[in-house]
Amino acid sequence: MxxxxxxxxxxxxxxxxxxxxxxxxxxxLRRAQVPARTALPRPRRRILLAAVxxxxxxxxxxxxxxxxxxxxxxxxxxENDAALRRLMPPLGIGPATELASQGGRTLFGARTERGGYCxxxxxxxxxxxxxxxxLSDGDAARLDxxxxxxxxxxxxxxxxxxxxxxxxxxxxxxLDVEILVSDNGWWVGEARLPSPPLLPEGVERATxxxxxxxxxxxxxxxxxLLVVHRVxxxxxxxxxxxxx
Numbered sequence: 191m192x193x194x195x196x197x198x199x200x201x202x203x204x205x206x207x208x209x210x211x212x213x214x215x216x217x218x219l220r221r222a223q224v225p226a227r228t229a230l231p232r233p234r235r236r237i238l239l240a241a242v243x244x245x246x247x248x249x250x251x252x253x254x255x256x257x258x259x260x261x262x263x264x265x266x267x268x269e270n271d272a273a274l275r276r277l278m279p280p281l282g283i284g285p286a287t288e289l290a291s292q293g294g295r296t297l298f299g300a301r302t303e304r305g306g307y308c309x310x311x312x313x314x315x316x317x318x319x320x321x322x323x324x325l326s327d328g329d330a331a332r333l334d335x336x337x338x339x340x341x342x343x344x345x346x347x348x349x350x351x352x353x354x355x356x357x358x359x360x361x362x363x364x365l366d367v368e369i370l371v372s373d374n375g376w377w378v379g380e381a382r383l384p385s386p387p388l389l390p391e392g393v394e395r396a397t398x399x400x401x402x403x404x405x406x407x408x409x410x411x412x413x414x415l416l417v418v419h420r421v422x423x424x425x426x427x428x429x430x431x432x433x434x
Contacts, residue, residue: 259301260336260351261287262374266298273318274298274310281324283308290349290376292369297349297378306330311378313345321345323433336375338411340400342433348381348415352402355410362398363418364388371402386429387418394420397434 266274266286274286282303290297298319299309307330310322321344325333333339333351340350340358348367352358353375360367360381369379381398389396398416403409414434421428 260333260353260375261289261299261301261307263287263289263376270296270298270310270312270319271300273320274300274308274322276320277308277310277322278324281306281308286310289374290372290378292377292379295345295347295378295380297347297376299376307333309341309343309349311343311345311347311349313347313380316345316347319344338400338402338413340413340415342381342398342415346380346382347378348400349376349378350400350413351375352377352400352410354404355402356405358400358402360398360400360415363396363416365398381415383416383418383431386427387420387431389418389420 264287265271266288270288271286275283277283284301284303286298286300288296289299295311295313296319297309297311299307302308302324306325306327308322308324310319312319323341323343325339325341329339329341336351336353338350338352338355340348340352340360342348348360348369350358352371355371355375357371358369358377358379360369360379364384364387365381367379367381369377371377383398387396396418397414398418399412399414401409401412417432417434419430419432421430
């Protein structure tokens with residue numbers, strides 16, 4: 191039953207005695223010697239109705255808070271919201287929220303109609319955040335459980351969620367970058383691979399990993415960002431980079 195149905199049911203219940211009895215208020219006032227213009231208080235019903243309205247207001251607030259989930263922050267500017275919605279239209283990407291900013295990059299996130307998540311980040315080469323990343327079902331499930339999740343975006347941006355962490359360190363394939371985590375658990379920064387990526391001699395495949403740590407250095411969690419695969423040797427080598 192919705193809150194509107196609950197309110198209507200309670201109001202009907204409060205109104206029912208009045209519909210049944212239809213008292214003669216003029217006669218009651220005359221016998222009580224109360225001036226006709228004086229309204230008789232109905233404290234019991236008023237208190238009950240006030241309690242019902244307060245309860246419904248609390249329920250509405252609770253639903254509103256629950257709906258925001260981990261995407262807590264101000265609404266994204268119109269141009270960034272529109273850019274993220276255009277990322278993958280078939281997914282039905284909802285309104286975007288601004289999650290974190292650092293080094294000239296701002297991270298935006300939104301839910302999809304099927305319950306997943308999509309993200310974008312602004313950068314010098316992508317000022318509106320038109321290039322982004324939609325999480326796999328597995329990553330979305332981990333995000334719902336408030337686990338550490340990291341992902342790569344356009345313009346060499348990297349971002350993710352690391353609740354309880356102070357910073358995230360990104361390492362692998364020649365990368366070694368540390369990025370601060372916002373109070374809400376979200377982070378965004380630059381993770382630019384060297385060209386070509388640095389893979390040890392004899393190694394054809396490397397994973398770029400984001401490791402989140404608390405203020406005391408304790409491990410909060412880690413997640414992979416990219417996989418770099420080298421095909422061929424020396425100047426003829428071809429590097430393939432894939433999001434994970």
